[in-house]
Structure formats: structure tokens, C-alpha cells
Amino acid sequence: MKNAYERLTEHFQKVGDLDHVYSISSWDEATMMPEGGGTARGQAMATLGVVIHEMQCSEKIGEWLDACSNLDLDDWQAANIREIKREYDSVTCLPSDLVHAASLASSRSEQAWRKCRANNDWQTMQPLLEEVVNLARQSAVVRSEKTGLSLYDSLLETYEPGMRSGKIDLLFSGLKDFLPDLIEQVVEKQSRTPLVPMGNNFAIDKQRDLGIKVMGILGFDFDHGRLDVSHHPFCGGVQQDVRITTRYTTENFVESLMAVVHETGHAMYEQGRPKGWDGQPVGVARSSGVHESQSLLMEMQAGRSPEFLKFLAPVIRENFGVSDDEAGWSDDNLHRLYTRVERGLIRVDADEVSYPLHVILRYEIEKELIEGNVQVADIPELWNSKMAEYLQRDTRGDYKNGCLQDVHWNAGLFGYFPTYTLGAMMAAQIFAAARRAMPGVLDDIGRGAFGNLLDWLRENVHSKGSYHSVSDLLVSATGEDLNEAFFVNHLKQRYLA
Amino acid sequence: MKNAYERLTEHFQKVGDLDHVYSISSWDEATMMPEGGGTARGQAMATLGVVIHEMQCSEKIGEWLDACSNLDLDDWQAANIREIKREYDSVTCLPSDLVHAASLASSRSEQAWRKCRANNDWQTMQPLLEEVVNLARQSAVVRSEKTGLSLYDSLLETYEPGMRSGKIDLLFSGLKDFLPDLIEQVVEKQSRTPLVPMGNNFAIDKQRDLGIKVMGILGFDFDHGRLDVSHHPFCGGVQQDVRITTRYTTENFVESLMAVVHETGHAMYEQGRPKGWDGQPVGVARSSGVHESQSLLMEMQAGRSPEFLKFLAPVIRENFGVSDDEAGWSDDNLHRLYTRVERGLIRVDADEVSYPLHVILRYEIEKELIEGNVQVADIPELWNSKMAEYLQRDTRGDYKNGCLQDVHWNAGLFGYFPTYTLGAMMAAQIFAAARRAMPGVLDDIGRGAFGNLLDWLRENVHSKGSYHSVSDLLVSATGEDLNEAFFVNHLKQRYLA
Numbered sequence A, B: 001m002k003n004a005y006e007r008l009t010e011h012f013q014k015v016g017d018l019d020h021v022y023s024i025s026s027w028d029e030a031t032m033m034p035e036g037g038g039t040a041r042g043q044a045m046a047t048l049g050v051v052i053h054e055m056q057c058s059e060k061i062g063e064w065l066d067a068c069s070n071l072d073l074d075d076w077q078a079a080n081i082r083e084i085k086r087e088y089d090s091v092t093c094l095p096s097d098l099v100h101a102a103s104l105a106s107s108r109s110e111q112a113w114r115k116c117r118a119n120n121d122w123q124t125m126q127p128l129l130e131e132v133v134n135l136a137r138q139s140a141v142v143r144s145e146k147t148g149l150s151l152y153d154s155l156l157e158t159y160e161p162g163m164r165s166g167k168i169d170l171l172f173s174g175l176k177d178f179l180p181d182l183i184e185q186v187v188e189k190q191s192r193t194p195l196v197p198m199g200n201n202f203a204i205d206k207q208r209d210l211g212i213k214v215m216g217i218l219g220f221d222f223d224h225g226r227l228d229v230s231h232h233p234f235c236g237g238v239q240q241d242v243r244i245t246t247r248y249t250t251e252n253f254v255e256s257l258m259a260v261v262h263e264t265g266h267a268m269y270e271q272g273r274p275k276g277w278d279g280q281p282v283g284v285a286r287s288s289g290v291h292e293s294q295s296l297l298m299e300m301q302a303g304r305s306p307e308f309l310k311f312l313a314p315v316i317r318e319n320f321g322v323s324d325d326e327a328g329w330s331d332d333n334l335h336r337l338y339t340r341v342e343r344g345l346i347r348v349d350a351d352e353v354s355y356p357l358h359v360i361l362r363y364e365i366e367k368e369l370i371e372g373n374v375q376v377a378d379i380p381e382l383w384n385s386k387m388a389e390y391l392q393r394d395t396r397g398d399y400k401n402g403c404l405q406d407v408h409w410n411a412g413l414f415g416y417f418p419t420y421t422l423g424a425m426m427a428a429q430i431f432a433a434a435r436r437a438m439p440g441v442l443d444d445i446g447r448g449a450f451g452n453l454l455d456w457l458r459e460n461v462h463s464k465g466s467y468h469s470v471s472d473l474l475v476s477a478t479g480e481d482l483n484e485a486f487f488v489n490h491l492k493q494r495y496l497a
Helices: A004-031 A035-056 A059-068 A075-092 A096-119 A122-147 A151-156 A165-191 A204-218 A254-272 A288-302 A306-320 A331-338 A355-371 A376-391 A418-437 A441-446 A451-460 A470-478 A485-496 B004-031 B035-056 B059-068 B075-092 B096-119 B122-147 B151-159 B165-190 B204-218 B254-272 B288-302 B306-320 B331-338 B355-371 B376-391 B418-437 B441-446 B451-460 B470-478 B485-496
Strands: A225-229 A235-238 A241-246 B225-229 B235-238 B241-246
Touching: A004 A035, A004 A059, A004 A075, A004 A225, A004 A235, A004 A241, A004 B004, A004 B035, A035 A075, A035 B004, A035 B235, A035 B241, A059 A075, A096 A122, A122 A151, A122 A355, A122 A376, A151 A165, A151 A355, A165 A355, A165 A376, A165 A418, A165 A485, A204 A225, A204 A254, A204 A306, A225 A254, A235 A254, A235 B035, A241 A254, A241 B035, A254 A288, A254 A331, A254 A451, A288 A418, A288 A451, A288 A470, A306 A331, A306 A441, A355 A376, A355 A418, A418 A441, A418 A451, A418 A470, A418 A485, A441 A451, B004 B035, B004 B059, B004 B075, B004 B225, B004 B235, B004 B241, B035 B075, B059 B075, B096 B122, B122 B151, B122 B355, B122 B376, B151 B165, B151 B355, B165 B355, B165 B376, B165 B418, B165 B485, B204 B225, B204 B254, B204 B306, B225 B254, B235 B254, B241 B254, B254 B288, B254 B331, B254 B451, B288 B418, B288 B451, B288 B470, B306 B331, B306 B441, B355 B376, B355 B418, B418 B441, B418 B451, B418 B470, B418 B485, B441 B451
Parallel strands: A225 A241, B225 B241
Antiparallel strands: A235 A241, B235 B241
């Protein structure tokens, strides 16, 4: 007869199996599905989502968890129980009518957002977003009562367990003081060496070849994953079959290639998660921030390092069949292209120096929204004034490139934005630790040899799954808890040295 | 409060939703999945399969069915109830340990088959196949007791409801008398005009372009489906998003293109099924034979008609950028290529004249196997003697190209083979009815205009779903029940005229 722990793991294996099919269908929807299949697919996935949710909320889980307290479990099993309990509390604490109402409101708001953004129409958006915020606040109230956390922290906890807004305020305040001046200096410095244009007709099949080549160099396992095309790049699929995407335009290969590098970072985290824990909460990626750290480590720390860009330049030229004396194709110009800093309006287009300011702006607004200190109607004015202060850009009346540019809030994702910049900080800190452990690692990268770096990440981050808390993971991998100094130093060295 | 019929339809909508996700995952497995994802995918789909099966077997269905007898239902609703009951009886009649044992035995036998076929190894195959046959017989005994049908007919019923082996014996006996002589004459006639070779390096992207073009000509709706590549061509996906596949070799475009035409016939049946019956048994395709009739109507009746081949020849030449005075590319030679008759060893490579003999051979063996009149050990000798008699080919010792060539029996699919030839007969009968109804339809086809034909098929076959029995569907569409004369006449006219 199976004991309670065995029953729990069997149950979560099944949940994982259904999640697997859900993930692949979701990937298919974004990459393969013809438009006419959308309605039926939405319906099918909603039904499967309900089946999965019911299994995650099953009362039997609570009973098995109670019965596990008498069992003699090893450390990983105990960590699995801890994570099962955390997830179980998180999914069961909200009343189902609230979950349903929030899901409907988000769905309405997301659908309207596509049109409202295109039409620069804040008036139509506002009441729909108010409903989403209202329901998110109600969820926060319930979660807050259950966890004892503040309203905002109770939502943050669902993306970045253990992180608190008080800590984020401290981490971000250093950046807020530092970045505007840094950007000023870098923009001035870079203006002395303008970019040389490099043509604007890059065949998509050659771009794809280049992406595949670079994925191979980074260490992506093609026996357990693939590269495709979608409207927005993402990393999906399952651990044994990771599906990443990018998008192509014939005018430009630069962003598409770095999207591949970014998503490959996410993908290798997934491919490196502990084996044999299928569906078990202890086996999954630790947090949104840690996930982003693995993509940004590849994209920003390693991928835009002078060493790797110098290695990459001839690979790119060979791929497109051009030589380095053609205008724009020199090593130096490619390096400038991949390290350009600009005060832009759009977060997803931002470089690594200005990106945190886009995030801080959103974090500050969403925190006050959830805490009830500001209202949805206040968003445009807050956005405009912060944009002017942090990035010296005027977004008044330009909702499309201002507060309507991201779908996150419409989707009800409050507490998610800060994890982008937490991830950037973690990436700098983890990469610094890897360099201390392996002094030759940048030379390796300069030869296109990522094996040592990937082995180190596998051992210190990927294979840990959710065994540690985020803090413990960072301490174990880098010797200390999250510290913004590594990120600050990284930016100084790369952009001012 | 919902009535029993509403609850039933709601339940089957959910079953359909989960089937949708299962279908897409299955398509992905065959077309997109990297090999390393296979184990996890198998596990995931098995789990989803169990969830679906449990929903199909739910006792609530029986209760709702009983409660429906008091309701005032319209004709389609009543037909839906009839089909729900038929399926429910079919899935619930077998004890679950027998289903499980049969599934395991088939899985073992299918896996071994890949190696045994490659190694021409009947000795290893025999005991594994014996287990599959033994369990299929046990299932047949249970089904036979439940339905009152003979052992073999009780299995046939699961693919071709209403069809009986007595009827098949009659239909096939005409073919068995007629075909060997016909083949003799056709082979002799065709030997007078040998094929001119046409090169052997056809770019795969051009073959794909041609396939897409021809799908469009036939009437495939690309807003609700797509074309991809798999090891064996198939039609999968869901009604709103039909996924067909073909395979390419650079040496030859002929088979790949006709596989596209064949699968497009299946796909257009799916795309034309009645709308608004998602997941409801009355809305699905009528039977395996009727499904095959729609693929063969496109591939054989319309697709290899002289009128269409004459239209297609310049389309093919333009696609590959050759002119009709190059060797092998004349209209006449392309026509000969697509209507060649040969006494081959392999069913899937067979032309429409010899194909039924491959099917009859299998049907005769599998019927006696299930009825217990012959044993698995007898298969090779039976195969060899029937092959010699029907197709004058010697397969002694050549298991690979003899009785090991198909996986169907290993997979436990007894009762399926005859539906290929039933489909061929239905295709001829249905196409003849379409020609009577629209005397200009071959001229239309000769201009690449399939709209009238497709409209007629939509109205008379596709949109009927499973509303009629197979017999009633044929009577309603063609004026009579299945009759082999149309197929016989078709072959005579095409190959001897």
C-alpha cells in the first residue's frame, strides 16, 4: 500500500502530465494554429485548465499533506512537501467565484487592450482596467489575510516567493539614483561614435540558420527542444521538450538574434532542472526572477560581453555572406550595435541600462494601485510624470507608447514587473560568482565555448529546482543574498570603462 | 435547471475539448516533437487519455440517457442520443482489466514490430502477435455477447457501424473474380507505352508549394488547417483546425503530391462536418469507410481523372520551372505516371486496381483469426498462398514485404482493413451520384474548379455527420445502398477504355 507521500507525488505527476499537454497546446496556439482555430482552442484549453485546477485544489492533497507529517522523508522530499503546501495554499485560498470573475475581467480587458492600444484609446480602457484592478485588490485582501503579508506583497509572493516590497524599494532606490546620470554619460559618450547602417534586407531563412547556430554554441539541447516563430518571443513547452520562439523582420537581424539568446537562457534553465521530479513542485524553476536571471545572464552578461561579440561578429558575417570591410559589418560596429543605450518609450525595446527605469516606473504605480493609494484614473498622469523624471521623455496624450504599451495589468499580473529587474540583478551577481569560480570563463566565451559556464549554472542553479528558497539559492551559488552592487558595477564597467 | 439532454451535451462538449488538446498533441508528436521529448509525451498523453476515457465511461451518462427518454427532442438531438448510447455501450462493455491488458500487449507488439519488420523476423513477432490476437478475441467475445453479432462483426462494428462480414463477403467476391483478370489486361496494355523518366531531384520547398497550391484548388480552408511533414501521411487535428501531413523525397514528387490530395479529401470532410455540435457524437464523421470514401473520391475519382490530370500537368511543370518538351514532362507521360498499375508487394504503394486485393487478403485472414478458425502461426503460409493467387507474387520467406508489412494487427486493429476498400467503393458510388446531379462536374474539375463538387459533398455527406446510418447516408446521397458495381465500372472505364 502506498504511503501519503507516494500518493502525493503520483497525483502531481498526473497534474504535470496534463500541464505538459496544456503547454504544448499553448505553444501551438502561438506558433502553428491558423486563426480560424482560435475559438475552439480557447474553449478546449479553458476546459483542460479547469481539470488541472481542480486537481491542484483537490481536498485529498490537504489530507495527504497532513499524513506526511508522520513520514520519514529525505531533504528533497521534505522540500517537495514544503513547495506542495505553498502552492496548495496559494491555489486554494481564493474563493472560486472570485477566481472566475477575475479571469473573465482579465479576458475582457486583454481583448479590449489590443484595440485600445492601436487606437490610443485610454477612455475605453480605463473602466475595464478598473474592474481588473478591483478584483486583483480583492484577491490581495484574501491572500494578505491568509499570509499576513501586505496587499502588494501577497501578490508579489506568487511570482517571487520570499521577496518583499520593502526589500525591492531598497534595491531599486540605488538604481533610481544611479541610472539617469549613467544614461546621460553613456548617451553622450556613444554619440561620439555613431552607428554605421548595415543594409536592411536579411533573408529570414539565414536569420533562422544563425539563430540555430548560436543556440548550439550556447548549449541548447536540440534533442529536447526547438526554435520557431511567434508574434512575441517566448520560452514554452516542457522540460523534456522546450519550445522557444523569436520573430523575424527582413530589415533587421539584431533584435531577433538576441531574442534567441535570451530565450535560450530560459530554455537551458528548463532543460537543466532536476530530472526525475516530473510534475513535482520541488522540481520546477525557482521563481520568475531566477528564470529571468538565466535569460539575462545569457543575453546581457555573456551575450553582449565584448568577448562574445568579438567571437560572434565573424559568425554573423559568414552567415550572411559578407566581409568585414563592408559598411557597418566591422567588429566594432557590431559591438556598438549590440550595446547601444537610448532613452526609449518602449520597455521591450529598451537596452539593459534604461530597462530598469521602465520597470521601476511600473512597479511604483502598481504597488500603490494594489495598496489602494492611487486609482486607475491616475495612471496616465503618474506615467507621464515618472517618464519625464526617469527618462526625460514626454508621453502626454501618447497612451499607445505610454501606459497602454504593456498587457500585463490588463491580464491581472500585478507583482510581476519587478521580477524583470530582480532577474537582471541576479544575473549580474550569478555571473560574477561564475567568473570568480572560473577565472577563464570570459576567455572561454570569447572562443564560443560555453560548456564550463553551462556546467556551473547546471550545478549551482538549474539542478536545484525549487529545493532552496530564492535567498538560499543565491547564497549557495554566489555567497550572499541579492545585492544590487553587482548589477551597478556591471553597467559601469561595460558602458563607462 | 438543465435537463438531462443539456447535461449530456455539456459533458460531451468537455470530452470534445479534451479530445481537441489530445489531437493537437498527437499531431505535434508526429510532426514537431524532437525525439528526446518522446517518453514524457507518451506519459502525458496516456494520462490525458485516461481522463478522457473515464469521462466517456462516466455512470452519469447512463443516468442522463435514461432520463432523456422523457424529453421531447428534435431529430438531430434524437440522433445524438442514439450515437451517444452506441458509443457509451461500446466503451463501457469491456472490463477495464481487459482493456488495460490489450493496450499493453499492443504497445509491446507495435514496438517489437518496428525491429521485427526491419529484421524480417517472424519468430520474435509471432508470440507477441498471438497475445494481441488472444486479447482481441476476448474483447470480441464480450462485444459479441453484448451485441448479438458474430465475433468478427462485433469488432467491425467499432469502425463501420452497421456493416456485416456477410455483406462484405458478397461485395468482395465480385472484386476477387474480376480484379486479377483486369490487372492482367491493364498491365499488358500499359506495357505498350512505357513511362519516360523525368529526373530525380525535386526541391522539397517546391514540392511543398505545389501541395499547398493543389490543396487550395481542391477547396481546403487554410484558415482552419495546415500542411506539415510526418513519417506517414495522416489527417489529424480538429474540425476547426485540421492538420494534414505528407512526406517528401527529393527523388520523386508523385506520391507526395497524391498523399496531399488524399489527406485533403479527409480534411475537407472534417472541415465540412456540421457546425455547432462540438464534441457531440452525432457531429463526427460517420465511419472509417465513409472517411476513406472522401479521401479516395479526391485522390482517385477526381484527382486521377484525365480531366484533372490534364489541368494539373501545366501547374506541375510551372511549379518546377520545366516545359512540356522536356523528357517525361508531357501531359501524356504525367497521366501515365498517375495511372500506372502494378502487381506490387506493398499495400500502401499499391494503385487503385490492385489495392483491393491487398485488402481482401488481409480481411480473409483477420476474419478467420478472430473467429478462431486459423491461428497466428498460420499467417505466413496463408499470406503467401493468397499473394500468389491474387497478385502472382512470391512472398515465401519475405516477411518484411509480406505479412509483417503493416502494423494494424500489432496495434490490435481487427476489422479496420476492409474499410479501405469499402471506402473505395463508396467513393465511386458517391462520385457517380455527383456526376448525375451535376453533368458538368468533370468539366469543372478539368478547369480546376472544385467548388460545385465540394458544395455537393458538403450538402450530401459532410454536413450529415453521424445523423444517418452509413446505409441511410448512401441511400440519401446516391439513391441506393453500397453497391460494388460503381467501383467496377469506374476501373473498367479508366483502365480499359
